[in-house]
Amino acid sequence: MLSAVESASKIQVGRCCITSQKVDGIDQPSKRTQRRYDRLAFAYDIMEAPLERFRFAVWRQRLRNRITGPTALEVGVGTGKNFPYYPSGVQIVGVDLSPRMLMRARRKASNRDLSVELREMDVQNLDFPDHSFDTVFATFVFCSVPDPVDGLRELRRVCRPSGRLLLLEHMRPENFVLGLFFDALNPIVVRMMGANINRRTMDNIRLAGWNVRIEENLSSDIVQWIEAVP
Numbered sequence: 001m002l003s004a005v006e007s008a009s010k011i012q013v014g015r016c017c018i019t020s021q022k023v024d025g026i027d028q029p030s031k032r033t034q035r036r037y038d039r040l041a042f043a044y045d046i047m048e049a050p051l052e053r054f055r056f057a058v059w060r061q062r063l064r065n066r067i068t069g070p071t072a073l074e075v076g077v078g079t080g081k082n083f084p085y086y087p088s089g090v091q092i093v094g095v096d097l098s099p100r101m102l103m104r105a106r107r108k109a110s111n112r113d114l115s116v117e118l119r120e121m122d123v124q125n126l127d128f129p130d131h132s133f134d135t136v137f138a139t140f141v142f143c144s145v146p147d148p149v150d151g152l153r154e155l156r157r158v159c160r161p162s163g164r165l166l167l168l169e170h171m172r173p174e175n176f177v178l179g180l181f182f183d184a185l186n187p188i189v190v191r192m193m194g195a196n197i198n199r200r201t202m203d204n205i206r207l208a209g210w211n212v213r214i215e216e217n218l219s220s221d222i223v224q225w226i227e228a229v230p
């Protein structure tokens with residue numbers, strides 16, 4: 001029997017579903033993800049620096065033109081790597097599961113004198129009313145959210161009907177052999193980095209009810225820029 005602060009939630013693992021218990025609003029898989037990113041936070045920017053410099057930074061620039069307001073929500077804001085690409089004049093809220101990643105984001109925001117509201121929150125259980133934001137966006141996040149479909153559904157709930165979802169995500173390649181290779185490597189990468197490299201993110205976006213408008217391959221079909229409407 002579950003207590004008042006506990007509830008059951010369905011977690012998608014590959015193609016099957018398991019039930020996990022929620023305690024104090026955050027379930028065990030989310031706790032695990034939170035702990036992983038808390039552990040990684042101190043080294044996160046250094047570890048990603050080469051990729052950031054040669055690949056990610058160019059892709060992130062798209063955000064500047066595509067985030068429209070008056071209000072926007074970034075989920076999995078991490079250490080605030082997208083801050084340089086926030087457009088001016090849009091009121092942005094950033095949320096993340098990991099207090100230590102957020103601590104770094106807060107420091108970056110204050111160094112840049114950037115006005116952004118940062119809150120600790122699980123994308124699978126957002127504390128915002130329906131239709132709160134004109135743009136909802138994330139970069140390299142749905143590889144680590146325990147139940148990505150749940151998280152994407154929550155984003156659709158808080159997005160205005162006229163709003164837009166922007167995603168920069170890596171996912172499982174379509175190529176049969178490469179796909180199997182990513183499946184085999186996945187448990188190691190999850191343990192080391194907290195990221196699943198074999199998520200079928202395009203399927204998950206559609207399962208969550210989004211209508212995909214733009215799906216652009218940036219690095220073969222492994223990294224994609226996605227725009228969708230509710």
Ligand SMILES: C[S@@+](CC[C@H](N)C(=O)[O-])C[C@H]1O[C@@H](n2cnc3c(N)ncnc32)[C@H](O)[C@@H]1O
Nearest residue numbers: 037076078081096097098101122123139144145
């Ligand atoms: C790979 S990092 C990406 C960070 C940042 N978006 C970037 O582009 O560098 C994934 C981030 O998503 C956060 N995250 C994972 N699951 C989450 C969830 N359920 N709710 C909110 N944030 C989550 C992690 O704490 C981490 O900061």
